[in-house]
Amino acid sequence: MANPTGFKQFSRVEVPHRPVSERIQDWYEIDRPLVATVLDQQAARCMDCGIPFCHAAGCPVRNRIPEFNDLVYRGRWREAAENLHSTNNFPEITGRVCPAPCEAACTLAINDRPVQIKHIEYQIAERAFREGWVVPLRPEGKTGKRVAVIGSGPAGLAAAQQLARAGHEVVLLEKDDRLGGLLRYGIPDFKLEKYVLDRRLEQMASEGVKFEPGVEVGKDISAAHLRRRFDAICLCLGAGQPRPLSVPGGDLAGVHLAMDFLTQQNRRTAGDTLRNGRLPLVTARGKHVIVVGGGDTGSDCVGTSIRQGALSVTQLEILSQPPEGANPETPWPTWPKIMRTSSSQEEGCRRMWSVLTKSLRGQDGAVCELSACRVEWVAGPKGWQMQEVPASDFTLPAGLVLVAMGFLHVVRTGLVEDLGLQLDNRGNVVVDRWMTSVPGVFAAGDTVRGASLVVHAINHGRLMAAAADRWLRAERD
């Protein structure tokens, strides 16, 4: 720790965003990175704790946060990049989209404001690309083992990279036409521009990963075929089964799953010409938009709708409004359940809490109004119980209803069924030391955990890769 008093000398500086009026006109990322001098001071705030809770309790990939903070402070960026990449394959991605539990766990968060860890991570990663430090890491020798990684979301990408570097021959199969999974089609460009993915994929290709997009295993090729071709199979399928809005009128036109809505926009942003295919073309332009669900996906729908030119955007959340500032129920270093406003919400959105959607009314087959009521949460013997507030019904005009109520589990049909994988009672794939109930078939990410953060997916991908590597090496000997 080069500056023991840094945390006293400097306050936290937030990463500025482009002004709302400007940014809602385009799809580019909204952050304006901190300049070097400010960043140095932000790094200097790190106290190099005896127990770095950021690393040890906050960060799922165990980023060595105090170490890279120090290296940044001392201007040793290249080592910082090496250090960061030693735990995290895609810091440029987590540096953009991670909610940063590390910062919640930062010891400065106890009675001050935490270190700008996420942004430091972002800057290290960007600098590494800029300076040409991100070069292919090719294995010293090849093992001759073939591994198929299915699914190119963060877990799949991380796993493929790790396995290739360990000397295996890796083929990454993706059902979509482009690689990246949710990173590509789920997260809007204003949070993650897609060139970020492409430059990383380039590195992976040079490291020897073979990409096979547009191949849906279980449909385009059979699981059995795959097993014959590969020594090991790693499933990183995600948790694609959305939680549906099962209320009267839920099937009206103008009611869409958030992911469908976001994917369309991401394709448009990528320059694709959308044909009216399986899904109707959807746009928020000129509509009253209601987003059901107060989470991150809901926020992405809000930002996207605003950019598309919605008349109004309202976001409904079934839970009650969390407290401002601090929440005694979630003491440090746990993730604080407090009132937060996302950058998309800042852009112009009405938020309502403790609202239960009761039904949708349509006009000419298309949704026009949403009926809802207020609910109350009361503590009961089995935890919190929801109760409707009598006579609290109300309606909202609704031209577009976006359902962002989360995901249930992996899609069970297709590959999961074909392989006959054992599932747990929540519908996730069961693994033991990252191997599923089928020998040689590994799984990681949302597939086994249920929907979660990108950073968890990366971590899973890495751990599964290590387990698969061990297994493959043991097989060989």
Next chain:
Amino acid sequence: MLTAPQARGLYDPAQEHDACGIGAVVSVAGVRSHAIVEHGKQVLLNLMHRGASGADEATGDGAGILIQLPHGFFAAEADRLGFALPPPGGYGAAVVFLPRDGEPRRRCEELLADRVRHEGLAVLGWRDVPCDDRSLGQIARESEPVIRQLFIGGGGLEDEELERRLYLARKRAERHARTELGISPDEFYIPTMSCRTIVYKGMFLAPQLFAYYPDLADPRVETALAIVHQRYSTNTFPSWRLAQPFRMIAHNGEINTLRGNMNRLQGYEKTMHSEALGGDLSDLLPVLEPGGSDSACFDNCMELLVRAGRSAPHALMMMIPEAFGPAYHISTDKRAFYEYHAAILEPWDGPAAMLFTDGRLVGGTLDRNGLRPCRFLVTTDGLVVLASEAGVIEFPPERVQRKGRLRPGRMFLVDTQEGRIVEDNEIKGKIARQKPYRRWLEENRIELRGLFQPATPDTIDPRTLAQRLRAFGYTREDLQVLLAPMAANGQEPVGSMGTDTPLAVLSNRPKLLLQYFKQLFAQVTNPPIDPLREGLVMSLMAFTGTQRNLLTETPEHCRQLKLPHPILTNEDMERLRTAKRPDFKVVTLPAVFPVGNGDPGEQLRAALDGLVDAAEQAVRDGASLVVLSDRDVSPGSAAIPSLLATSAVHQGLLARRLRSQAGIVVESGEPREVMHFCLLCGYGAKAINPYLAFEAIHKLVAEGDLPADVPIGQLIDQYITAVKKGILKTMSKMGISTLRSYHAAQQFEAVGLDRAVVEAYFCGTASRISGVGLEGIAREALARHREGFGRREPGQLELDFGGEYQFRLDGEAHLWNPTTVTTLQHAVLQNEPRLYEEFARAVNDQNRELCTLRGLFELVPGEAVPLEEVEPAAEIVKRFYTGAMSHGSISREAHEVLALAMNRLGGMSNTGEGGEDPARYRPRPDGDSLSCGVKQVASARFGVTIEYLANARVLQIKMAQGAKPGEGGQLPAHKVTEEIARLRHSTPGVSLISPPPHHDIYSIEDLAQLIYDLKCANPGVLVSVKLVSEVGVGTVAAGVAKGHADEVLISGHDGGTGASPLSSIKHAGSPWEIGLAETQQTLVLNGLRDRILVQVDGQMRTGRDVVVGALLGAERFGFGTAALVSLGCILMRKCHLGMCPTGIATQDPDLRKRFAGKAEYLIRYLTFVAEDIRGIMARLGFRKFDDMVGRVERLSCRKAVDHWKALGLDFSALLLPPERSNGCALRRVRPQTDRHQDHLDWEILRRLGPAVEQGTPVQLDMPIRNIHRAVGAILSNRITRQHGGAGLPNGTIQITLTGSAGQSFGAFLARGVTLRLVGDANDYLGKGLSGGRIIVETPPGSPFDPKENVIVGNTLLYGATSGELFVNGLAGERFAVRNSGAVAVVVGLGDHGCEYMTAGTVVVLGRTGRNFAAGMSGGVAYVFDDRQLFDTLCNLDMVDLEPVHLAEDLAVLEDLIRRHLRWTGSFQAKILLDRWRETAGRFVKVMPIDYRKALERLREREQVQGDAEPATEEVYR
């Protein structure tokens, strides 16, 4: 016959210590009289308080007297018995302790007679020594031997020759009794067998000696000299033979380096021969009698040197050389003498006042540090009295010609044959020139620079560097936390918050063998040395090479390589290797073993055997140096752990009797931190080349971790400097001054190493729980090797982080981790027992996962009792204490919350060593109190005033602390705010370093004295002594119990909040489980457990921890870190930086505002713990906590230990229920005996009547003797209780005492009392002076000049906070040490004056000793510098010398001298004042630099009105 117990459980008699009082009375003219015996008796009786008694309080630890053979008496006795004695000098007399059984006794007698005849001497007759055992204690009586005297005719031989024959006969008899008759030295022992002297001794308290031996009362028993000794041992076991005097010496002190000294003597045995003693010496061996104490061994060695031809003073100069480093201005010849002998014999190092005699010469000498007192007195009629204290014999003033003291390293000799006193200079000058030592040295010694070969540049291979770093277990932490600061600053790095990582044997990571060892350190029985302030006595210089016959002297003896310090650079290695000297051959042996498929343990063993054989061959082929090198490590061969290689070769050569033929040098990639170098030296390496550490420094430079603009050579030099300082510090912790003595002294214990391995390769090292064997060591070595040369994970960093010092998920396990910290904090925040349970489970599970030893124990359930019947939690919490954390190390807010919480609970908080704000003594209006129950008395005595002492419920003497045993606390400058400085009586913004030792505790009897003093300052208070767990702590605890302490605290090695060097945090001390068990076993075995409470602390967290502690024998428990965690501590481990973000370990006002801890949190936490304990008690079937204490049988070792390393652990010794045949209780059931009933103060109080209560002026005259100790302390307590800390107006109570005052005269004397002493005083006068005035003046009618005579002892005004002292005479060493406010005027003083002083004024009217003002950071001293040489005696590190010319200075000075004249009538003062205008100019002012700065800041502030910037402000910028 009852004898001392064998090693049992954790008790090992080898750990015993002893100390004592000594004295000698000599007629200078050699006139024999019975009066000398009577004088000896008087001396002994007056030193009785320095001895101790056993469990029965009637058995003394030992006392004895050595006199000349009383020829007249013996001749008459022989006549009576029917044989005739030759004229004096023509015969010898032996005193023999014989077995009580007739048959063995007869055989011993026959054997002795036989050996006597064999030497050509005649058996004249036996005499039964009359013995009267009526006064003996039970224990002494049970072990009483049969005592007889044998008279031996010299057959015409006389003097030296006869003495030598008698020696040979005795040694051979002793050896044959052991080897042939199988009779142990405990049963057959010959105290003396000489034609000159005889000893009467036994297990006595002083008076019993004379009652027991009626001989001594016989007026015909006449002698010209007598040496007496009263022993204080740490045990209560009978040992008649270990009573002193021995044959040549009486020793007060302790030899710290015994193990190394013994090894070295053993190494010499093969080549030892002596013309004088005759050809074959093999049947005299071993030189040292088995089972002897350190003093006995010393006596054995000295006797050998003398009998082989050296004079007694010569032998002593070899064994206890004075310091001859550059700071000492001594004669060139004398320096050469010492250096020459440094190549032959290393010092027997440790505190020592040694009285010796060969029957004609009687002398005394002190160790180089002067750590034991020795005062002498010469009468006008030719009598010399030398003793531990002044005043042991009373003489009328006009009969006293001269009073003095022995000075450090100096000798005092009376030659009764020449009839004169021989001064140090004369004796030593003569001996130093008896041979041309200086020439011999110049012509023969080899110096590295002198090899004259060009050095080749460093060979560094960056391509393989990372591989090799990994192969030797380097981590990023090693580089960044250890090496970088060492190279950058030349200092060892500092850390905080103790350690919570697993012991090496319990770690999942491959540990270096070096990590299985723990440093030993001095506590109580001997003091640590102060390497910082008193470094002048220390030395890293050593010789290595081929050593020659110990018993002769030739020029070739010093043909060895002289090393200024033990770290060799790569260039040095190259020079050594390429040196072409015919008589100095260097052989390099590869210390590697093959990486193969075979059994790794066997491969390592074979490689070790091969290495030892190769070393043997090399030595036989004439090698002078054997280099053990692991430079050959490669994918195919792994390094043998360097310590194993070193110790194996050292011990192998020792066993093959070749050890003295060659030195061992280690060239290894393994050593990097201080501990590693200490271990290698401690197990036999003379020099070490840490080549990989050097390469790592190159790497750090390349990567920017070290400044590139500093030349690499300088960085490496700085690294070496840091290592050197670290070695000095480690040596000093053990109280060892020279590396020569530390070398191979094995000052370590092994924790978790297989006993067989230790037996084979580290013989003599304690390894009490056994552990991993050779196979485990090899497996760990290979695991590291694989890390180095095997495959790396993709993207993996070059080196692992490590995680020893900071938590990492992929690093070493820590008991304090995110889970445990947060569950505990959430539990207390939400008052949620469920969360506490989660916390406890996490800790206990982790314990079980091999983090701690207690985790491996299982609680044996009993018949469960209903929870309701178990003692309530509110009772249990009363046993809880919080750790000693000073206000200073932690913030006021945190300190007060701890006190508040503990007072509400009924437990106690601890002030730590920073004093306490007196405002806190008064309870608050709401009934809460912020006063700490336990007030600590630590080595710096910060804020230890009579008021502080009087307001304590428990007074705790901190002998050591877990994080850094053997070192003093450190409070960095930025934490010394004005408030802290006020409480500590120091200077704001000036860092405070506490002295490593208590300067009033250099041995066990000193501790007893401090306990006595404290109990005077607060009658009825409980005194607790804090020790740190290490091997032997049990015997120290026994000594503490015998010193009448009420509680002993055993601290684990892992605790600690304060800043301390990382090597101390990690490597010193052992787990409390071992120390506590040893303590309990030893106390019970000695029958002492019944009178002393046992407390334990050290990373105590859960109810289970407490229960394990209770079952192992503790009844009180301390919580340090956990208490802080409950108040918000998150283990930043940055306490030393003062930047604690939770406002705990900081004094920064902004950060203190962040403190969010509440008393409720701590109360909740401790209540949870108590409830947890109740739950466990219910399951175990205990209703009362007391019933659980010491029930070790309710602990068993977990069956399911499945970790491969832990498999070898063996807890049987630890869990052994103590032998209780003595019926001793397992816990405290009775208080200590009150020893203060006959205190002089009671009499004073009686005679002062109501004056104390009413504060009316009063005067009193009384006589005083040296047995009256701590006079004034009880009186001061009464004044403070009546009138508060401010005391009474100055001079209200005036007491004049005439005679010799005992130790601690005027201790803690309160304001308002004037003690005038007409006579002289002993050590510790004015200790903790709290406002009173002490005047010491020479008795009227004394013929001597006060300027030349010592009238007060050592360590005066220690920790004084206010008050005045005027001494008309010379003082001893360490005058005004840690003075923090008193004013003193003295005529002259010894070494180390004004050491560590932080405030007050000292005026010296005459000369000072060396090292004046060491560590002085405040106050001023004025010294009369007549010779203009004072600056050569002053330690100028922290002070400047200024002329005294300012009017205000002159006024202060003149006023003080005037008062000195007024109070003492000092002639010296009068002379100075008479010619004040001339003399004033010859004074110099000693001004601490920091103090001057602080004063300037204060002045600045006064001038800039309104701009009130605190004096310490700048430190926060």
